[in-house]
Amino acid sequence: xxxxxxxxxxxxxxxxxxxxxxxxxxxxxxxxxxxxxxxxxxxxxxxxxxxxxxxxxxxxxxxxxxxxxxxxxxxxxxxxxxxxxxxxxxxxxxxxxxxxxxxxxxxxxxxxxxxxxxxxxxxxxxxxxxxxxxxxxxxxxxxxxxxxxxxxxxxxxxxxxxxxxxxxxxxxxxxxxxxxxxxxxxxxxxxxxxxxxxxxxxxxxxxxxxxxxxxxxxxxxxxxxxxxxxxxx
Amino acid sequence: xxxxxxxxxxxxxxxxxxxxxxxxxxxxxxxxxxxxxxxxxxxxxxxxxxxxxxxxxxxxxxxxxxxxxxxxxxxxxxxxxxxxxxxxxxxxxxxxxxxxxxxxxxxxxxxxxxxxxxxxxxxxxxxxxxxxxxxxxxxxxxxxxxxxxxxxxxxxxxxxxxxxxxxxxxxxxxxxxxxxxxxxxxxxxxxxxxxxxxxxxxxxxxxxxxxxxxxxxxxxxxxxxxxxxxxxx
DNA sequence: CGTAAGGTTGAATTTGCTCAATCTCGGTGG
DNA sequence: CCACCGAGATTGAGCAAATTCAACCTTACG
Numbered sequence: 001x002x003x004x005x006x007x008x009x010x011x012x013x014x015x016x017x018x019x020x021x022x023x024x025x026x027x028x029x030x031x032x033x034x035x036x037x038x039x040x041x042x043x044x045x046x047x048x049x050x051x052x053x054x055x056x057x058x059x060x061x062x063x064x065x066x067x068x069x070x071x072x073x074x075x076x077x078x079x080x081x082x083x084x085x086x087x088x089x090x091x092x093x094x095x096x097x098x099x100x101x102x103x104x105x106x107x108x109x110x111x112x113x114x115x116x117x118x119x120x121x122x123x124x125x126x127x128x129x130x131x132x133x134x135x136x137x138x139x140x141x142x143x144x145x146x147x148x149x150x151x152x153x154x155x156x157x158x159x160x161x162x163x164x165x166x167x168x169x170x171x172x173x174x175x176x177x178x179x180x181x182x183x184x185x186x187x188x189x190x191x192x193x194x195x196x197x198x199x200x201x202x203x204x205x206x207x208x209x210x211x212x213x214x215x216x217x218x219x220x221x222x223x224x225x226x227x228x229x230x231x232x233x
Numbered sequence: 234x235x236x237x238x239x240x241x242x243x244x245x246x247x248x249x250x251x252x253x254x255x256x257x258x259x260x261x262x263x264x265x266x267x268x269x270x271x272x273x274x275x276x277x278x279x280x281x282x283x284x285x286x287x288x289x290x291x292x293x294x295x296x297x298x299x300x301x302x303x304x305x306x307x308x309x310x311x312x313x314x315x316x317x318x319x320x321x322x323x324x325x326x327x328x329x330x331x332x333x334x335x336x337x338x339x340x341x342x343x344x345x346x347x348x349x350x351x352x353x354x355x356x357x358x359x360x361x362x363x364x365x366x367x368x369x370x371x372x373x374x375x376x377x378x379x380x381x382x383x384x385x386x387x388x389x390x391x392x393x394x395x396x397x398x399x400x401x402x403x404x405x406x407x408x409x410x411x412x413x414x415x416x417x418x419x420x421x422x423x424x425x426x427x428x429x430x431x432x433x434x435x436x437x438x439x440x441x442x443x444x445x446x447x448x449x450x451x452x453x454x455x456x457x458x459x460x461x462x463x464x465x466x
Numbered sequence: 467c468g469t470a471a472g473g474t475t476g477a478a479t480t481t482g483c484t485c486a487a488t489c490t491c492g493g494t495g496g
Numbered sequence: 497c498c499a500c501c502g503a504g505a506t507t508g509a510g511c512a513a514a515t516t517c518a519a520c521c522t523t524a525c526g
Contacts, residue, residue: 059371061371061375061457062457067370067375069367069371081360081364084356084360085360085465087461089364089367089461089462123317126356126360127314127318127359129363130314130359130366131314131318133366133367133370134302134322134366136370137302137369137370138300140370140374140418141373141417141418142294142299142300143294144513145513145514177472182374184374185373186514186515187515187516188472189474189475189515189516190514193474193514224295228320228322232318377481378481410504410506419483421505422482422505423481423483425505425507426506428505
């Protein structure tokens, strides 16, 4: 993923040299937990890249059931598709206090006429999230609850390591169990019990908002996790 | 979606004027039902656009459970992501006899340096399938079995109409119930019973490989189907 | 210290799954 | 023309997974 050093105050991301997308950032914007970056159905006025914090995309059914369709971590473009499409098919809300970089639409309106680096980065981002979605389809369709959660934790470990927000053996996971539920299509209660199972097998610990992976190989084996889908050219 | 008239024998697609992607087709290739276009893990040697027939992408778990992660209909790029990424994260197989257009890698290797029309079409295709995936995540996570199947049928009606392969009230649906199962993460048996429920409510009929939608508004209401996600700029 | 949000537990119920069998129908060979 | 065959569809009974509802516990925080 393209991570660079933002000029703003919240610059946690200092892994790669300045990246084309970050160079396009003209301003920062901060949201508190549970605030919406964009409502479902809205037309984006500006594009955002997440600089720090956790964010999610979600969609709602008439009966009120909600599905979190994506978790966004620092470095991710939050609303790229919405911008390119002209309207947001999902809502986007902050799971923690978040800082976003704003990118004026003009700079992306026709990404394919831009400098190739920027365009490549956008395409890259799209591919990245497409790969994550595909893996999530597999989890939702075929993995057991246990495997599904295991896979989620492995994926986040990997993604957060990439952006330098995780340690070797875990990371801060600022989600509630009901958010995990919305993410995985399970019930909060079922999430709770499945987590207990995971703990019972000494695979993870999850205390005070920090997830610790106690036996990473075992967890990855259980999840059938293969990080390849997160690695790109 | 970009559909045009292919010069080959199998040209069913004659809706829009010749499209940049179709212009890049150098050769056709035909597969019979159940033959693989590409194996999971393989490195694509050439890109493919589906000209006629039904194809799917799928992924397998160690226990042999398979998830169909996408249905591909005429006009769809089958392996765009695999090409851009350099390896296939899913297998792709023909659900019926299929004709594909082959596009040499050189023409796509760096799509962002190509004529903008081609590049735009590729990006477009990526967005299209991303939108479909997002909807499918919602179905898998939050819709009931009944809603899920209803949604699937609505989606296909819409997509096939777009490429001129559906009539007003239905279309040929050359899938087996177990393929529907792999697509929706259900059991074949559960698919069967859910289909009976759908028939019982006089929403659909499915005979001799043709799916008829008897009450489209009611089916769309049940599924909470909103075709907006399939419409693009 | 009280409150609220999040986490945990139990029991009853529903949904979907497994296994195992039977049915249907199009195609095949005799 | 007809009996056979096999893939796909259908059925039933029992079981497992996940949900619902309702309560209770824990912890952070004002």
